[in-house]
Amino acid sequence: MTGAGEPTVIEVAGLTRRFGRFTAVDHVDFSVRRGEIFGYLGANGAGKSTTIRMLCGLLAPTEGDAVVAGFRVSTEPERIKRRIGYMSQRFSLYPDLRVRHNLEFFGGAYGLWGRHLAGRIDEVLARVGLQDLDDSVTHALPGGIRQRVALAAAILHQPDIVFLDEPTAGVDPVARRNFWSLIRTLSEAGTTIFVTTHYMDEAEYCNRVGLMVAGRLAALDTPAALKARHVPGRVWMIRGPSLGRPEARQRLAALPGAIQVQTMGAGLRLRLSADSPVDADTIRRALATVVDQPVEVEADEATLEDVFLAVVDADAWRRGTAIARGEGPP
Amino acid sequence: MSRRLPDSLVRVGALAAKEALHIRRDPRTLYLGLFLPLIMLLLFGFGVSFDIDHIPLAVADQDRTAESRALLQDFVAAHEFELKGALPDPDRATRIMAAHRATAVLVIPPGYAEALARGDTATVALLLDASDPHSAQQSLARADVMAQVATARVAAASGLLAGGGDGLPLSARTWTRFNPAGRSALYLVPGVTAYVLALVAVLLTSLAVAREWERGSMEQLFATPVGRLEIVVGKLLPYLAMGVVQVLLVMTAGAWVFGLPFRGSLWLLSLASVLFMLGMLGQGLLISVIARNQMVATQASMLSAMLPSMLLSGFMFPIENMPGILQFISHIVPARYYIAILRGVLLKGNGLAELHTELLLLGIFAVVMVAVSTARFKRKLA
Numbered sequence: 101m102t103g104a105g106e107p108t109v110i111e112v113a114g115l116t117r118r119f120g121r122f123t124a125v126d127h128v129d130f131s132v133r134r135g136e137i138f139g140y141l142g143a144n145g146a147g148k149s150t151t152i153r154m155l156c157g158l159l160a161p162t163e164g165d166a167v168v169a170g171f172r173v174s175t176e177p178e179r180i181k182r183r184i185g186y187m188s189q190r191f192s193l194y195p196d197l198r199v200r201h202n203l204e205f206f207g208g209a210y211g212l213w214g215r216h217l218a219g220r221i222d223e224v225l226a227r228v229g230l231q232d233l234d235d236s237v238t239h240a241l242p243g244g245i246r247q248r249v250a251l252a253a254a255i256l257h258q259p260d261i262v263f264l265d266e267p268t269a270g271v272d273p274v275a276r277r278n279f280w281s282l283i284r285t286l287s288e289a290g291t292t293i294f295v296t297t298h299y300m301d302e303a304e305y306c307n308r309v310g311l312m313v314a315g316r317l318a319a320l321d322t323p324a325a326l327k328a329r330h331v332p333g334r335v336w337m338i339r340g341p342s343l344g345r346p347e348a349r350q351r352l353a354a355l356p357g358a359i360q361v362q363t364m365g366a367g368l369r370l371r372l373s374a375d376s377p378v379d380a381d382t383i384r385r386a387l388a389t390v391v392d393q394p395v396e397v398e399a400d401e402a403t404l405e406d407v408f409l410a411v412v413d414a415d416a417w418r419r420g421t422a423i424a425r426g427e428g429p430p
Numbered sequence: 431m432s433r434r435l436p437d438s439l440v441r442v443g444a445l446a447a448k449e450a451l452h453i454r455r456d457p458r459t460l461y462l463g464l465f466l467p468l469i470m471l472l473l474f475g476f477g478v479s480f481d482i483d484h485i486p487l488a489v490a491d492q493d494r495t496a497e498s499r500a501l502l503q504d505f506v507a508a509h510e511f512e513l514k515g516a517l518p519d520p521d522r523a524t525r526i527m528a529a530h531r532a533t534a535v536l537v538i539p540p541g542y543a544e545a546l547a548r549g550d551t552a553t554v555a556l557l558l559d560a561s562d563p564h565s566a567q568q569s570l571a572r573a574d575v576m577a578q579v580a581t582a583r584v585a586a587a588s589g590l591l592a593g594g595g596d597g598l599p600l601s602a603r604t605w606t607r608f609n610p611a612g613r614s615a616l617y618l619v620p621g622v623t624a625y626v627l628a629l630v631a632v633l634l635t636s637l638a639v640a641r642e643w644e645r646g647s648m649e650q651l652f653a654t655p656v657g658r659l660e661i662v663v664g665k666l667l668p669y670l671a672m673g674v675v676q677v678l679l680v681m682t683a684g685a686w687v688f689g690l691p692f693r694g695s696l697w698l699l700s701l702a703s704v705l706f707m708l709g710m711l712g713q714g715l716l717i718s719v720i721a722r723n724q725m726v727a728t729q730a731s732m733l734s735a736m737l738p739s740m741l742l743s744g745f746m747f748p749i750e751n752m753p754g755i756l757q758f759i760s761h762i763v764p765a766r767y768y769i770a771i772l773r774g775v776l777l778k779g780n781g782l783a784e785l786h787t788e789l790l791l792l793g794i795f796a797v798v799m800v801a802v803s804t805a806r807f808k809r810k811l812a
Binding site for chain 1: 435437440441443445447448451455456646647649650651652653654655656657
């Protein structure tokens, strides 16, 4: 479900949070539709967690407001809490308790009890594929499994929106992939997912991605639109021996329209501007004198990481000039 | 759901059940909660006895008469002093005490019998090892009694010799009540009860709450509809229940092992226990809200609750004998009032008429602690 045509479930307007003189979140605006997977991307300390904590009613905004599941975070945080699920950064299960006891506790915290709760626990365990683990003591489980238990705990009370703060931090790639397929299933069933991550590859799974840079929402769109806008032009992947020589990098960087040269494994990745005349042959010729054997050149695609770096650079440049003009950051 | 329960009840129930599971899964908590009280009781009841008898006594009898031997006999007859040996010379008293062979030396100077015969005041000396002042004090008290016994005997004998007289011109009779045998177990059990309750209530609650902050699960809790007061009540309930079990355990063991009487009202004692525990739980909660980590919480609990409950509560050392400043501080140590109530109810059969002030003060402490900690808890949320 992409969320198009669905009602808005999160509406954020001018949301700001300051801690003393430090502005963690700076006038952020966006909206999320029902059933969307909304990714919130950014470096550590960019304001992702602060935003999510304000949206969950854990932290009061300094300025601005947000409406989540129909209630204002500034005035009705307690009503929001009944309608959302929240999985914090350190998916905080109680390690000394069994999986079922953890779920019974969180179910109880949302007012579920008795046979209804027992039924819900069986349902969510089946949904995350852990129906056989309800008797395990939580600390004995691997990180990827614990994370699925935490997700199960967050959806016990059938929330409209699930907030996941860095749910895949410290989890192995296979477990991460499995986790994302669970998230997709949830969103297809109509649950809105708001997820923060600093794994750029994960952001590709999102319907829309917001990029946080230093407390501001620097870009927001679908992954494809973000790439088209912020990383126009072409990307080439060059593979072959002896590309590790500094001269190879220098030659590529000197090509007309070259924006960036990255080392990728044994090869190099070259990003060119849209108007660059450079093609595969130009690249081969440029490298012919510095490498011993002919290189392999093929077209590659821009990634969200390229987008992120482009946006961060643009932001730094913008701030740099602003400071140079003596105005300081807004 | 066929029936409806108030959501708040469900949430508090879930919290209390979760906390009970934590307790059950942590053997240290159970040990602290259930075995420590019993061990403390036995240790204090048997080991730390303030009852002193068989005080090792040496004698330096320089008189060597029938009268001097009779005096010595008076001292050792009741087994409160036990004769360890005779010294040829009183100058060796110090050495014998330094070597821990005796803690008291009775010196009967030459001419003792003669003085008695003349009807003069005969003086004997008792040297005491006061390196343990408490024992020395008790030895002195015992020696006084012995001297009185001897005086009475001598007076009676001389009166008889004089062919008349009716003994001593004045004699005081003491009649000890409530703990006639002066057994320290009876005196200590109330103190042990207060101490273990303070320990469990303050230390365990502060650890339990600090752990939630440390692990970050407190934030997860705040993201649920659980209210602050619900967290406080849900957290405290299991420890309150544990405290009730402890009181019963200590009382039963006290009655069974040491013959602790129960002369007053069970209801009064229960009410006092619950008020005392609420105050201690509130204090534990306050510590954890401020400290937010288990290390600091442990130390703060030791300093603010456990030490005062043992040292400034009248548990072991009488408050009347403390320096003024400590007496003053002891007024804000709730264990002081709780121990007074326990001793009153158990040993004296006191009722509300005698103990209402202590009960009221416990109540005030409980209300203030729970209110302040809940308020602090709220404010920390942003």
